[in-house]
Amino acid sequence: MKTLEISGLHKQFVDSYTDEVVTAVGDVSFAVEQGEFISVLGPSGCGKTTVLNIVAGFEKQTDGSVLVGGREISGPSPERGVVFQSFALFPWKTVLGNVVFGLRMRGVPRQEREPIARQYLDLVGLEGFERKFPHELSGGMQQRLGVARVLANEPEVMLMDEPFASVDAQTRRKLQEDLTGIFESKRPTVFFVTHDVDEAVFLSDRVVVLSSRPSQVNEIVTVPLERPRDWRSVLDDPDFRHTVTHITDLLSGDESRVVQADLDSA
Amino acid sequence: MSVSTDRARPVAGRRRGWKHRLAQNGTVRTLGPFVPVVFLWWLVAELDVFPSAFFVGPATVLAEMADLIYKGILPSYLADSLNRLWNGVLFGMLIGIPAGFVVALSTWARKLTWPLLMFFQAIADIAWLPIVIVWFGFSLTAVTFVIVYTIVFPLMISIVAGVEQVPRDVIRAARSLGAGRFRVFTDVIVPGSLPSVATGIRTGLGYGWRALIAAEIIIGSSGLGFMMFDSRRAGEVTGVFVGMIVLGVLWFALDALVLAPFERSTIERWGMVKTAEVGR
Ligand SMILES: Nc1ncnc2c1ncn2[C@@H]1O[C@H](COP(=O)(O)OP(=O)(O)O)[C@@H](O)[C@H]1O
Ligand SMILES: [Mg+2]
Numbered sequence: 194m195k196t197l198e199i200s201g202l203h204k205q206f207v208d209s210y211t212d213e214v215v216t217a218v219g220d221v222s223f224a225v226e227q228g229e230f231i232s233v234l235g236p237s238g239c240g241k242t243t244v245l246n247i248v249a250g251f252e253k254q255t256d257g258s259v260l261v262g263g264r265e266i267s268g269p270s271p272e273r274g275v276v277f278q279s280f281a282l283f284p285w286k287t288v289l290g291n292v293v294f295g296l297r298m299r300g301v302p303r304q305e306r307e308p309i310a311r312q313y314l315d316l317v318g319l320e321g322f323e324r325k326f327p328h329e330l331s332g333g334m335q336q337r338l339g340v341a342r343v344l345a346n347e348p349e350v351m352l353m354d355e356p357f358a359s360v361d362a363q364t365r366r367k368l369q370e371d372l373t374g375i376f377e378s379k380r381p382t383v384f385f386v387t388h389d390v391d392e393a394v395f396l397s398d399r400v401v402v403l404s405s406r407p408s409q410v411n412e413i414v415t416v417p418l419e420r421p422r423d424w425r426s427v428l429d430d431p432d433f434r435h436t437v438t439h440i441t442d443l444l445s446g447d448e449s450r451v452v453q454a455d456l457d458s459a
Numbered sequence: 460m461s462v463s464t465d466r467a468r469p470v471a472g473r474r475r476g477w478k479h480r481l482a483q484n485g486t487v488r489t490l491g492p493f494v495p496v497v498f499l500w501w502l503v504a505e506l507d508v509f510p511s512a513f514f515v516g517p518a519t520v521l522a523e524m525a526d527l528i529y530k531g532i533l534p535s536y537l538a539d540s541l542n543r544l545w546n547g548v549l550f551g552m553l554i555g556i557p558a559g560f561v562v563a564l565s566t567w568a569r570k571l572t573w574p575l576l577m578f579f580q581a582i583a584d585i586a587w588l589p590i591v592i593v594w595f596g597f598s599l600t601a602v603t604f605v606i607v608y609t610i611v612f613p614l615m616i617s618i619v620a621g622v623e624q625v626p627r628d629v630i631r632a633a634r635s636l637g638a639g640r641f642r643v644f645t646d647v648i649v650p651g652s653l654p655s656v657a658t659g660i661r662t663g664l665g666y667g668w669r670a671l672i673a674a675e676i677i678i679g680s681s682g683l684g685f686m687m688f689d690s691r692r693a694g695e696v697t698g699v700f701v702g703m704i705v706l707g708v709l710w711f712a713l714d715a716l717v718l719a720p721f722e723r724s725t726i727e728r729w730g731m732v733k734t735a736e737v738g739r
Contacts, residue, residue, distance in 0.1 A: 249631070250634075269634035269635040274635055275635045277632060281628035281631065281632040283647070284731050285731070294633070294646070298636055298638045326730060343636075
C-alpha cells in the first residue's frame with residue numbers, strides 16, 4: 194500500500210471579484226512510497242501549493258482523490274504535518290513549547306513530551322535553544338524548528354512548501370544538506386514542493402515535474418544518486434548534472450510550448 | 460580608513476557615554492521632559508501674564524495639593540474615582556472581551572452586529588449622560604454604565620482586528636499539528652490577537668478614564684472630576700490645577716505599573732510588536 198496516493202486531482206477556483214474560473218490543478222496523479230522523498234516541481238503559479246494544500250486538508254479538491262495509508266483524507270491532521278515557507282511558528286511559545294505543542298494536542302502524557310521534543314531539537318541542531326522564543330532565532334534556525342515541530346509528531350508524511358525559499362542562499366545549502374541527513378537517518382516520507390531544480394534533484398528520490406497551468410504531471414523523474422548525499426560530491430556527479438539538465442529541458446520545453454500556444458491563439 | 464575610525468571610536472564612545480547613561484536612567488528619562496514645561500509654567504505665573512484668579516504657579520498648586528492630602532479630601536476622592544473606574548473597567552472587559560471574540564469568530568454574528576457596533580460606537584459616551592441620569596439617577600450605576608459603554612466598543616473592534624491579524628498559516632500549522640477548533644482558539648487565536656487586544660484595552664482604559672471624569676463633573680458628588688468642578692464653582696483655580704495634575708500622574712502610574720509590564724512580559728517578549736516606547 195502506498196503512503197500517499199493522489200489520483201485525478203483537479204481544482205478550480207472562482208475569483209471572488211471577477212467570477213472568473215481559474216483551473217489551478219488540471220489533472221494530477223502520482224503516488225508516494227513509505228520512506229520516500231518526493232519533490233513536486235513546476236513553474237510558479239502551476240498549482241504546486243494548491244496540491245499541497247489539498248493533501249494537507251486545508252482546501253478541498255474539485256475532483257479526484259487523495260488517499261493516505263489507503264484512507265480518504267478529510268481535513269487537516271497530524272498524520273500530515275506541514276512545514277511552511279513562512280515558518281508559521283507560534284511566537285508566544287518557546288522553542289520547546291513549539292515542538293511540544295503537537296504532542297500535547299495528540300494527548301501524549303506530560304512527562305513523555307519533553308524528552309521526545311528534546312530528541313527532535315537535537316536532531317535539527319537546536320539543542321541549547323529550548324528556552325528561546327522564535328523571534329530570537331535566525332531564519333534558518335526558525336525553519337529547523339518548523340521541521341522539528343512536524344517530525345516530533347511522527348507523521349505519515351511531512352509536507353513542505355518551498356520551506357527554504359525565504360532564507361539566504363548560503364543557509365539554504367546548509368539546510369538542504371541537513372534535511373538530507375535527517376531524511377537518511379529517520380526515513381520519514383516527505384512531500385516537498387519547490388521551483389528550484391537543483392534543490393529538487395539534490396533532495397529527492399523522485400521528482401514529479403508538473404506542466405504549467407492547468408497542471409498535469411509532465412514526467413516523474415527518478416534521481417539516480419546514492420545516499421548519503423552532500424553538495425560537494427553531488428555537484429561533481431555527472432548523474433546530478435544530467436538529471437538537472439533533463440528536468441530543465443522538460444520545464445523550458447513546456448515554456449516554449451506555452452509561448453507557441455500563445456502565438457497560435459493570437 | 461579602519462585605523463582612523465578605530466582611533467576615533469573611544470573618544471566618541473566616551474562622549475556618548477555619559478549622555479547615554481543619563482538617557483538610560485529611568486527617572487531622568489521619565490521626568491526630564493517635564494522640566495522645561497514646569498519651568499515655563501513657573502515663568503508664566505511669576506511674570507503675572509494672567510491674573511492669579513485664572514492662573515497659579517507650581518508652588519501654589521503643590522501647597523494646595525499637600526493641604527488636600529493632609530485634610531484627607533484628595534485621598535478619599537481619588538479612592539472614589541478609582542473605585543468607579545475599576546467597576547467600569549471590570550464590567551467593560553467582562554462584556555467586551557467575550558463579545559469581541561464572538562463577533563470576530565462568527566460570520567453571522569459579525570454580519571448581524573457590525574452595523575450596530577458602528578452606530579453605537581459613534582454615539583459619544585457623554586451623550587448618554589442625560590438619559591442615563593434619567594434611568595439610574597446620580598448613582599454609581601450611572602457612572603459605571605458610561606464607562607462600560609466607552610470601553611466595550613473600542614475593545615470589541617480591536618479584538619475583531621486582532622483576530623483577523625493572526626496569520627492564516629499559523630492557524631493551519633496548529634490544525635495540522637492536531638489542534639481542534641477549541642484548541643486553535645485558546646492556543647492560537649487568543650495569544651495571536653493579544654497585540655491588538657492590548658491596544659484595545661489601552662484605548663478603552665483611556666476613554667474610560669476620560670468618561671469617568673466627565674461623568675463626575677456632571678453627576679458626581681465626590682471624585683476627582685467633582686473636585687475640579689467644585690473648585691471652579693468656588694472660584695478656586697488651584698483645585699482645578701491639582702485635579703489635572705493628579706489625572707496625568709495617575710495615567711502615568713497605571714501605564715508604568717500595569718499596562719507596560721504586562722506588554723513587556725507578553726507581546727514584546729514574544730517579538731510580536733516593536734517595543735512600545737523608544738529605548739524601553
Ligand atoms: N484561494 C485562491 N483563489 C483563487 N485563485 C487561487 C487561489 N489559490 C491559488 N489560486 C490560483 O491558482 C494558481 C496556482 O496557485 P499556486 O498553487 O499557489 O501555484 P504555485 O504554488 O505552483 O506557485 C495561481 O494562478 C493562483 O492565482
Ligand atoms: Mg507556491
